[in-house]
Amino acid sequence: MNHEQIMAALPAGSFDKASIWRILSNLADRGLLRRMDLGDRIWRYELLDACRTVEDDHTHFLCESCGDVLCLPPLEVRARDGAMPAALMNADFQVRVMGRCASCTSG
Ligand SMILES: [Zn+2]
Ligand SMILES: [Zn+2]
Numbered sequence: 001m002n003h004e005q006i007m008a009a010l011p012a013g014s015f016d017k018a019s020i021w022r023i024l025s026n027l028a029d030r031g032l033l034r035r036m037d038l039g040d041r042i043w044r045y046e047l048l049d050a051c052r053t054v055e056d057d058h059t060h061f062l063c064e065s066c067g068d069v070l071c072l073p074p075l076e077v078r079a080r081d082g083a084m085p086a087a088l089m090n091a092d093f094q095v096r097v098m099g100r101c102a103s104c105t106s107g
Contacts, residue, residue: 063101
């Protein structure tokens with residue numbers, strides 16, 4: 001969920017936008033939420049629990065049409081011939097998967 005979606009889910013007028021922003025930021029810093037930018041410059045937050053931990057940094061699919069986000073199973077990146085350039089061994093890279101979700105393509 002993004003900040004706007006979280007604000008919309010709370011009773012109107014009961015929470016201050018800046019306070020929620022700060023709380024989300026604190027929870028992300030503490031490892032309770034994962035904060036991610038999926039390429040559209042909007043921070044989204046995902047609850048980390050027994051099933052989703054900080055170490056399990058799975059890839060997300062962002063629907064460019066409706067903005068829906070789906071968690072993908074852990075992916076592995078390797079060259080077709082199986083080789084891995086040495087420079088990538090300890091690199092921190094993110095895979096960005098964008099497109100149109102099933103409900104946007106079926107309509
Ligand atoms: Zn969609
Ligand atoms: Zn996820």
